[in-house]
Amino acid sequence: MAENVTTARQTPGALGAYVKNVSNTAKSFWEGMSVTLSYMFRKPITTQYPDRVPVPVRDTIPPRYRGFLEVDMDICTACQACERACPIAVINIDILKGDGKTTPKLRMERFDIDIGKCMYCGLCVEPCPTGAIQHTREFEGAVMHFNNLTLRFVPDPLVPAVPYKPPKGSDSFPRKSLGEITRQLIAAWDAPPPPFPTKEQLEGDKGAAHGKPKPAGLDPTAMGRQLAAKALQVKEDKPKLAKVFEEAMAGTDCGDCGYADCKGYSEGLASGKDFSSEKCAPGGADSKAMLETILVSLKSGKLPEAPAAEAPAAEAPPPAEATAPAAAPAPDADAEAKPPSTPGDPGPLR
Amino acid sequence: MQGWIDSLIRGWGRDPASWPWTQLVYLAFMGLFAFLVINFAAITAGIFSWAERRVAARIQSRVGPNRVGPGGFLQWVADAVKLLTKEDLVPAEADKVLFRAAPYFMMVGFACVFVALPFSHRLVIADMNLGIFFILAVTALIVVGIIMSGWSSNSKWSLFGAIRSAAQIISYEIPAGMALMIPVLLAGTLSTQGIIRAQGGWPWQWFVFDNPATFAAFFIYFISALAEGNRTPFDLPEAESELVSGYNTEYSGMRFSYFFLVEWGNMWVMSALATTMFLGGWQIPGISAAQLDAMTGGRAAAFELLSLAIFAGKTLFWVFVVMWLRWTLPRIRVDQMMNMCWKYLVPVSFAAVLFVAGWMLLVRAAPAVGTVTHWVMFLAAGVLPTGFFVHRVLRNIRDTGDRFDFTSNW
Numbered sequence: 144m145a146e147n148v149t150t151a152r153q154t155p156g157a158l159g160a161y162v163k164n165v166s167n168t169a170k171s172f173w174e175g176m177s178v179t180l181s182y183m184f185r186k187p188i189t190t191q192y193p194d195r196v197p198v199p200v201r202d203t204i205p206p207r208y209r210g211f212l213e214v215d216m217d218i219c220t221a222c223q224a225c226e227r228a229c230p231i232a233v234i235n236i237d238i239l240k241g242d243g244k245t246t247p248k249l250r251m252e253r254f255d256i257d258i259g260k261c262m263y264c265g266l267c268v269e270p271c272p273t274g275a276i277q278h279t280r281e282f283e284g285a286v287m288h289f290n291n292l293t294l295r296f297v298p299d300p301l302v303p304a305v306p307y308k309p310p311k312g313s314d315s316f317p318r319k320s321l322g323e324i325t326r327q328l329i330a331a332w333d334a335p336p337p338p339f340p341t342k343e344q345l346e347g348d349k350g351a352a353h354g355k356p357k358p359a360g361l362d363p364t365a366m367g368r369q370l371a372a373k374a375l376q377v378k379e380d381k382p383k384l385a386k387v388f389e390e391a392m393a394g395t396d397c398g399d400c401g402y403a404d405c406k407g408y409s410e411g412l413a414s415g416k417d418f419s420s421e422k423c424a425p426g427g428a429d430s431k432a433m434l435e436t437i438l439v440s441l442k443s444g445k446l447p448e449a450p451a452a453e454a455p456a457a458e459a460p461p462p463a464e465a466t467a468p469a470a471a472p473a474p475d476a477d478a479e480a481k482p483p484s485t486p487g488d489p490g491p492l493r
Numbered sequence: 494m495q496g497w498i499d500s501l502i503r504g505w506g507r508d509p510a511s512w513p514w515t516q517l518v519y520l521a522f523m524g525l526f527a528f529l530v531i532n533f534a535a536i537t538a539g540i541f542s543w544a545e546r547r548v549a550a551r552i553q554s555r556v557g558p559n560r561v562g563p564g565g566f567l568q569w570v571a572d573a574v575k576l577l578t579k580e581d582l583v584p585a586e587a588d589k590v591l592f593r594a595a596p597y598f599m600m601v602g603f604a605c606v607f608v609a610l611p612f613s614h615r616l617v618i619a620d621m622n623l624g625i626f627f628i629l630a631v632t633a634l635i636v637v638g639i640i641m642s643g644w645s646s647n648s649k650w651s652l653f654g655a656i657r658s659a660a661q662i663i664s665y666e667i668p669a670g671m672a673l674m675i676p677v678l679l680a681g682t683l684s685t686q687g688i689i690r691a692q693g694g695w696p697w698q699w700f701v702f703d704n705p706a707t708f709a710a711f712f713i714y715f716i717s718a719l720a721e722g723n724r725t726p727f728d729l730p731e732a733e734s735e736l737v738s739g740y741n742t743e744y745s746g747m748r749f750s751y752f753f754l755v756e757w758g759n760m761w762v763m764s765a766l767a768t769t770m771f772l773g774g775w776q777i778p779g780i781s782a783a784q785l786d787a788m789t790g791g792r793a794a795a796f797e798l799l800s801l802a803i804f805a806g807k808t809l810f811w812v813f814v815v816m817w818l819r820w821t822l823p824r825i826r827v828d829q830m831m832n833m834c835w836k837y838l839v840p841v842s843f844a845a846v847l848f849v850a851g852w853m854l855l856v857r858a859a860p861a862v863g864t865v866t867h868w869v870m871f872l873a874a875g876v877l878p879t880g881f882f883v884h885r886v887l888r889n890i891r892d893t894g895d896r897f898d899f900t901s902n903w
Contacts, residue, residue, distance in 0.1 A: 164837075165837065172822075175821045175822065176817060176821050176882075177885040177886050177889055178821075178889060179552045179820055179821040180552075181887075181889035182553070182554055183552045184551075184886070184890060184898070185890060185895045185896075186898040187550070187554050187555050188554045189556055191556060191559075
């Protein structure tokens with residue numbers, strides 16, 4: 144063959160080209176087949192994914208991989224920053240409010256993350272003040288029942304989680320090792336699905352689905368009047384006035400208002416530098432209403448009248464458990480009460 | 494096998510020529526052999542389907558099917574069960590009788606080849622004096638099956654595939670037939686067993702190293718056989734990018750599996766034929782066919798098995814080469830396929846036949862030329878290229894910093 148190639152080069156022409164084609168064919172077979180055979184005798188580069196791997200695949204993924212989300216409820220401050228950051232309403236947090244004396248001020252009766260809907264953008268991780276919400280390296284989302292894809296970090300709504308109060312000035316928080324909690328929840332995925340509600344249950348829950356009455360809830364109007372009265376008494380004493388303002392807030396020190404903590408915001412309000420009642424996001428509509436009551440009464444120098452007459456004048460949101468449609472016209476959407484989280488609720492029909 | 498059955502009848506104390514039940518015994522054994530041969534073909538085709546997937550995987554740095562049974566070996570059983578339990582769909586607009594019949598034509602054309610194909614020194618269903626002619630003739634039945642399936646499906650993809658396949662098989666019959674004529678010339682017989690007996694056990698006694706023309710003829714036959722079996726790089730009839738799946742597009746379930754059975758079984762047929770015609774068949778190195786004939790009892794059985802192993806080993810090696818080629822070469826175009834046949838293989842095969850005819854006259858006049866040429870061809874065309882090739886493969890592995898590793902990650 145080699146001699147033929149030389150001949151073809153020396154005397155180009157029909158016969159030379161013919162012979163050259165043959166020798167080219169032989170050469171390309173030679174080259175190609177030696178390459179493929181050499182690959183056949185090497186170790187395959189693929190890994191045999193779920194089981195025949197030396198270490199779990201999860202542990203071979205880069206540490207910053209954005210897998211399933213995980214919330215450590217022990218260091219969650221209930222600031223709801225993640226819920227607001229989520230562009231597609233994957234996170235659902237239900238806050239239960241107390242008066243701060245007989246019951247804690249805020250408790251979380253629900254903290255659900257719908258993994259089936261999550262797009263793993265990581266926007267919820269960034270605003271978290273304590274690092275409670277994090278991406279794990281878990282990624283295996285094959286489930287027998289779609290409902291199981293919702294990770295419920297408050298397993299029982301009747302035992303609400305108490306928010307974490309971070310020590311002042313601390314920048315590290317005692318987080319459980321990443322992945323432990325989510326792995327436990329995933330382990331329960333193979334459990335049978337929650338039972339489908341009976342017709343009676345559906346009928347019975349129909350009314351409750353809209354109003355969402357909270358057991359042991361607080362009355363923001365009444366409490367707002369109490370605080371306003373207190374504020375009028377200590378009108379001249381700025382630090383004490385700030386304390387009164389702080390009582391109307393959620394107290395999570397989330398920093399969403401733009402101040403370092405709740406103390407900063409309340410001092411701003413008390414000193415008259417800040418007039419906005421809408422900045423406390425975790426407190427939602429309740430805090431907004433209470434702060435507004437206090438501010439209005441400080442300005443006018445007297446307690447507001449009966450709630451019914453008060454509301455239209457001050458353009459305050461409707462009293463008692465304001466719902467989103469009613470509060471919607473307010474311009475600052477960031478501080479708005481968020482709609483009741485039914486759209487993303489993958490749980491049993493309610 | 495007729496002689497063996499006759500001796501069996503004589504063993505019962507009857508004379509096969511006059512005993513009235515002789516024909517019935519023949520018929521019973523025909524049924525038995527047909528059953529054995531078809532099952533052999535089906536099982537080897539199944540095993541090849543697994544082997545091909547493992548070979549393909551290794552060549553592509555993958556692992557391949559390895560979950561069903563040891564090393565995934567039972568994968569083909571799982572696939573067969575799946576195919577057999579699927580619904581046998583017939584398109585509404587199809588010619589239903591032909592559509593249903595076509596796979597059986599394929600099966601018949603494929604299974605009939607085994608009648609004349611040897612397995613070992615004594616094991617051949619019928620050692621016909623027309624063996625090669627018979628094999629070439631019944632193989633043509635496959636074209637009928639392909640055209641039938643393509644036309645009766647009433648689908649343009651099936652028809653295109655069938656026409657391509659028919660054009661390809663009919664074109665490549667010519668170089669394949671001419672190349673097979675060369676061992677026939679050298680051996681002076683069309684019988685497959687006769688051709689193997691005309692060769693020897695050692696590689697330099699094989700027809701492939703007989704002279705330069707036989708060496709070329711071996712490759713011409715191999716390339717043509719690839720094309721006739723619709724194997725890559727000649728799998729134009731099944732070009733999935735253009736024709737969905739070719740002539741078997743509309744088939745499902747068991748009938749579909751027949752097409753694939755034939756395709757994979759054909760790898761055995763073409764490799765066994767190459768072994769028979771050019772590579773010394775079942776000949777055991779150092780033991781002549783006459784010595785094998787003279788053996789009796791357990792010794793004969795042992796050497797029979799050895800000859801079977803040698804034949805199967807050579808055949809399986811070429812089956813592996815067919816798979817290896819499939820995962821090396823891209824599919825060629827229709828015009829390239831036709832060019833290759835009519836401009837290269839056909840003229841060269843005719844020239845080779847003429848050359849061998851002249852060569853035989855020369856060797857008869859001067860026998861020393863033939864002996865010297867055997868050795869020169871064996872060393873120059875057999876040993877040297879193999880050595881260079883092994884060196885090249887090892888260098889390919891070494892140059893990438895990898896190492897030879899065939900045991901881990903199965």
